[in-house]
Amino acid sequence: MLEKVLVANRGEIAVRIIRALRELGRKSVAVYSEPDVDSPHVQMSDEAYCLGPAPPLSSYLSVPALLSAAAKAGAQGIHPGYGFLAENAGFAAACKEAGITFIGPSSSVIESMGDKLKAREAAIEAQVPVVPGARIDSDDDSSLLESAREVGFPLLLKSVGGGGGKGMRVVTREEDLLGAFQSARSEAEKAFANPEIYLERYLTDVRHVEIQVAGDSHGNAIHFGERECSVQRRHQKVVEETPSPTMTSELRDRMTSASLSLCRRMKYTSLGTVEFLVDGKGDFYFLEMNTRLQVEHPVTELVTGQDLVALQIRLAEGATLFPQEEVQFRGHAIEVRICAEDPYRNFVPSVGTLDSLVFPQGPHVRVDSGVKQGQSVTLFYDPMVAKISVWAQDRPAAIQRMKGALSELQVGGVKTTGPLALEVLEHPRFIAGEWGTAFLEGWLKDRGPGGGSPENQELSAILGAILRHHRERGALSLVQAKPEAGHTNPWVVQARREGTSRRI
Amino acid sequence: MLYYSQVAGQEHEVTIQGEGRHLRVKSKNGSSDVRIEPGSDGAGYCIWLGQVPHPVSVQGWSGSWVEFLVAGRQVRIQVETEIDRLMLQGEGETGPGTSTLNSVMPGIVTRLLVSEGDEVAQGQPLLLLEAMKMENEVRAESAGRIDALHVSAGDTVDSGAPLLTVVT
Numbered sequence: 068m069l070e071k072v073l074v075a076n077r078g079e080i081a082v083r084i085i086r087a088l089r090e091l092g093r094k095s096v097a098v099y100s101e102p103d104v105d106s107p108h109v110q111m112s113d114e115a116y117c118l119g120p121a122p123p124l125s126s127y128l129s130v131p132a133l134l135s136a137a138a139k140a141g142a143q144g145i146h147p148g149y150g151f152l153a154e155n156a157g158f159a160a161a162c163k164e165a166g167i168t169f170i171g172p173s174s175s176v177i178e179s180m181g182d183k184l185k186a187r188e189a190a191i192e193a194q195v196p197v198v199p200g201a202r203i204d205s206d207d208d209s210s211l212l213e214s215a216r217e218v219g220f221p222l223l224l225k226s227v228g229g230g231g232g233k234g235m236r237v238v239t240r241e242e243d244l245l246g247a248f249q250s251a252r253s254e255a256e257k258a259f260a261n262p263e264i265y266l267e268r269y270l271t272d273v274r275h276v277e278i279q280v281a282g283d284s285h286g287n288a289i290h291f292g293e294r295e296c297s298v299q300r301r302h303q304k305v306v307e308e309t310p311s312p313t314m315t316s317e318l319r320d321r322m323t324s325a326s327l328s329l330c331r332r333m334k335y336t337s338l339g340t341v342e343f344l345v346d347g348k349g350d351f352y353f354l355e356m357n358t359r360l361q362v363e364h365p366v367t368e369l370v371t372g373q374d375l376v377a378l379q380i381r382l383a384e385g386a387t388l389f390p391q392e393e394v395q396f397r398g399h400a401i402e403v404r405i406c407a408e409d410p411y412r413n414f415v416p417s418v419g420t421l422d423s424l425v426f427p428q429g430p431h432v433r434v435d436s437g438v439k440q441g442q443s444v445t446l447f448y449d450p451m452v453a454k455i456s457v458w459a460q461d462r463p464a465a466i467q468r469m470k471g472a473l474s475e476l477q478v479g480g481v482k483t484t485g486p487l488a489l490e491v492l493e494h495p496r497f498i499a500g501e502w503g504t505a506f507l508e509g510w511l512k513d514r515g516p517g518g519g520s521p522e523n524q525e526l527s528a529i530l531g532a533i534l535r536h537h538r539e540r541g542a543l544s545l546v547q548a549k550p551e552a553g554h555t556n557p558w559v560v561q562a563r564r565e566g567t568s569r570r571i
Numbered sequence: 572m573l574y575y576s577q578v579a580g581q582e583h584e585v586t587i588q589g590e591g592r593h594l595r596v597k598s599k600n601g602s603s604d605v606r607i608e609p610g611s612d613g614a615g616y617c618i619w620l621g622q623v624p625h626p627v628s629v630q631g632w633s634g635s636w637v638e639f640l641v642a643g644r645q646v647r648i649q650v651e652t653e654i655d656r657l658m659l660q661g662e663g664e665t666g667p668g669t670s671t672l673n674s675v676m677p678g679i680v681t682r683l684l685v686s687e688g689d690e691v692a693q694g695q696p697l698l699l700l701e702a703m704k705m706e707n708e709v710r711a712e713s714a715g716r717i718d719a720l721h722v723s724a725g726d727t728v729d730s731g732a733p734l735l736t737v738v739t
Contacts, residue, residue, distance in 0.1 A: 250699060253706060254701075254705070301705075407703075411647060415675055418677055422615075423610065425610065425615065425628075446677060447703075473643040476640075477610060477611075477628040478628055479629050482631075486640065486643060524579055524583070526620075528578050528583035528598070528648065529576070529583075530618060530646070531576045531639070534627070536587040536594065
């Protein structure tokens, strides 16, 4: 049993892992970069250590700093979360060398699944269909072009070392290849410390469907059904749900048995996700396997009633999996990612202080958040600040519940993708379940960057005028009060000011 | 006080009387009492129009532009006063032929792809700007010559910061 586990991550996922550890009766050790010192994950932990300054390379990506914190705390295990070092085979190996259990598969499995080409080979061996592609071995421009021509345009540049859309580019024309290649390389190097890029045929407007799997160290493997993740922008998932509205039980059987055959072949001993592209004909292609906890795992938890993070920890301790029949599916779940980006101005990052923050509540509404009111959203880390997930007995009811939840969300000081998700949920194609991975970007292009036309313009005009009047006429607003907002209740400040002006 | 609110290209005239938290508002659809209260959990506002509550969170101000969230919807509108409009008339244009490219987002300049004096084509990548782990290519809006670079690699820039000046 791992009595004490270090959580090598930040934000909502660190909070999620600490919750699982607490429920299992294990002690948690949080780590943080200097600006994250007051973050929820730090305050929730049993003990916490500072890794270093804000840049990820000096903090959350620093293997020596993490291992030294683990040694100081006497942690027996390390949970990497997702992103950062979650799919870094070197880190898993370094943990093992230091005598610490890495909560994930073995470093050799991470290495072969993290290397997109080796993963393809493994998929082919396990008789899982794959997309045409090629690896770029040299820096030589002519060999790049040659491989690109072989694969064919449009093509996708992908980082060999990582996922999550980082280091990924779509190239439709030969003349854009070199520029896209260079910027993908530099992004990949920064995100995963590995600049290698891989080419793949870009299948347009297919669906992105993934299978949640788990394997144990006794040769068992089971699945937890699929997640539909086709609502994407720049390869970043925006809305995820399960079950997939277009899934048939025949296709699900084929996809889950392909995923399990890959798991068994790899001797996979942890939680993982096998990602596929599915076309309109019911053919599916292996995309990659994520050897870690997935951002969108809550939707699977909501329909199965399982705690996947607790399971992942138990598997690292050597537990035996329960039989497949114990995984029962009930109802429909949807997750929306809340990112600090302006969806009406080309998704520019929205940094600043979270002046106000109210999350939705209510039956079957789940919020995974790693931020609190008064905290700053900085440029150093992933823009995702929270996830909202809902469960309901069927898809229409889940959509209604999510619309209600999103209308309760209040975030001040920073713009988020919440309002965009609300528009997606109201889109006829989303409601009908008829869309592919090109749906969101196509729709955003058609409706222009302005978007967000308010339902009631007269009301917006009035509220805007009231806000300006309130801001300038003696009342101190939350936004103006920014520097001291963290420590002073602005309403108290306002009352004080009103009192003063009356005295004068 | 008379305000001109621009929403989706349409102008609405709104008159507000009073100060502090109790106001009176008039628009073409009639008038109503206004009460401004703190929102639930002490965050944001709850603006009452008569008997109807509207929870509002302000995302930010930029001059006369305000962005706020109401019932899960993002609203971006311009609210001008008479004085704003008079001041606007006095503002001139910058010199013909030069334009300064400003950053649309805060970020870190990771690489400059052009030097001062370079001739650039429309759509040519000029520099790479990294924000939240994503690298963004900043491209030339039109063909021209790079007159001045205002940033170097490694610089952190705010939204709206001048990046470079192009002579067209």
